[in-house]
Amino acid sequence: MALLERREDGAAEIEDRFTRLGDDDALPGSGGVLVSYSRFSAEREALLSRDGDLGVWLDSNESPTQLADDLDRLAVVACNFPAFNDGRAFSYARLLRERLGFKGEVRAIGEVMLEQITFMVRSGFSTFELKDLKELDEFKRVCDEVRVVYQPTGDGRQTALQRRLGS
């Protein structure tokens, strides 16, 4: 497993600062942890007051709007893709960025298919859990493969329309 972060010029492999905890795993004294939404709901106070960064991962049936009140205290929100064709998290990432104004890390976990990376970046994901690091080389290429975008999203890329109006 490798964690990639989107950079201006492609991506870089980064170290994962977060330990992903099962719902019954003991809470470590320090360091970043990533917990499920159900654990977060159950142990919210303890988790938020703990020393160390906190992240919550959402399954594909869990909307980030449920986290709205706590987002400014979360370092990462991860969205799970249980299968490559379950596209709910594309909406979640956009809501996180564009509606809820989340500035932290939005991580794609689960079945992250390389060819979907552009869509993920455009929707607001900033890091990606990939099964295979070989794909790092491919990453930049897929991001740049299609030069034109039509839809305005929170990624700030200039759309075809903006170019037309600009020219």
Next chain:
Amino acid sequence: MYRYDEHDHALVQDRVTQFRRQVERRMAGEISEEQFRPLRLMNGLYLQLHAYMLRVAIPYGTLDSRQMRKLAYIARRYDKGYGHFTTRQNIQYNWPKLEETPDILAELAEVEMHAIQTSGNCIRNVTSDQYAGAAKNEIEDPRIWCEIARQWSTLHPEFSFLPRKFKIAITGCDNDRAAVKVHDIGMIMKRDASGEVGFEVIVGGGLGRTPFVGKTIREFLPKEHFLSYLEAVLRVYNQLGRRDNKYKARIKVTLHETGKEEFARLVEEEWMEIKDSTLKLPKEEVDRIAKHFEPPAFRAVPEVAPTTDARAASDAGFASWLRHNIFEHKTQGYSIANISVKPMGEAPGDATAEQMDVMADLADEFSFSELRVTHSQNVVLPHVEREALPALYDKLVEAGLATANLGLLSDIICCPGLDYCALANARSIPIAMKIAERFTPAKQEEIGDLQVKISGCINACGHHHVGHIGILGVDRKGEEHYQVQLGGSATEEAALGKILGRGFSADEVVEVVDKIIATYLDIREDGEEFIETFRRVGQTPFKERVYGTA
């Protein structure tokens, strides 16, 4: 019609390059068929019963002669010399070689065409009224909005992995030729009390195993909010649509399970958040796109067409073609001419490369180089001078394309069925051919307007639910079997057909259609079309004749 600018061109070209690399990786064995599958599907490449099938979009059914010639060239060079026009204003090639598909896409890109989103769980080719821009009582050319939707939906980052495929249809007329009520989203252009033009938004129609007629969730949407409202509907659906069962994943089921009121409320709530965002369309851009759809330079010609009238008086074949295949145009002295791609004895919607070339030539000569393909699998020359109709007719006769059966019994909508489709239970093309052959042109004319629609399985690609007579292929103990239903319609009076009773063998089904029609002819009142008679009398008389009981 719309012409790509540099941005549109760049996108389609990049897409070709991307796909070429994906195919190379597949050919080299770097990715498995399983990994390749979602990639090829994003470019309309299916694996069928015998070979790959490539589905090419004809956006909202509009194309010019140059594009039609390219389709002909592809049929000749990369396929077996023909293509198949589908019920969704696409064309399918049934025999391309995998390694050649990137070349085909490159050829298409040269003439501003593509296969993007012709498959997969994404927003598909947006369809429209085939007479858009020519129809008499049109509020506004709906293709302007189809093109705006095409661009917005192309590689949409949020909506490329929806619960299920998503089909949008837009019409600019009250008279619905685009079957908007059986689409995931259907839009009808209309005016509000102040005369402003906007859209009625209908959601959740669809055919397939659980057919529904769509429901209006917004009576009037002002034009500038076109995209934000679409985005709101899609965002609600993307989150709410079922992912656990693909047969319940279409928006029609979401709407049904959520309830229309609640669904509409969720959409409005989402829309309020984004309606004044960057999705709000600047007038400049709408005008830019609208300019591409300005009418061609029609000549000022008189209403009367003496040559045409004289020919009609003396030539029954021509008169019949005029009666069935010609529609009124909004411009004085012009007509809309339909070319039936369903001559007797051929598969509905199949056109040879030669026929495509002929149609392209005729478009150049008679119709400002413009053509349309229709959801009933025919081709239209939208702008023909009325006085030129005899000349056009003669050339069509020569090419074997003058069948005067538009809207008649033999103008059958039919899916590929067991001859091509891996999902089929039964053949549909041979049934369509047998039915068409059974009735002479004179008999068909006596019967009048009658739509027969045939699907080879419950997926309903042949739209059997909305046929006046709908035929569905089913599997009965390994045998091809057919269910018959009556009373469907896909127009502004959309209705789903009702199953008549137990099914029939392939041999019986033609007999049954014969009996149904005989019943209609016996009991119809003056000037009544089949569907009107059916609505008046219901199933019973038809059942009695077919099964010998009530």
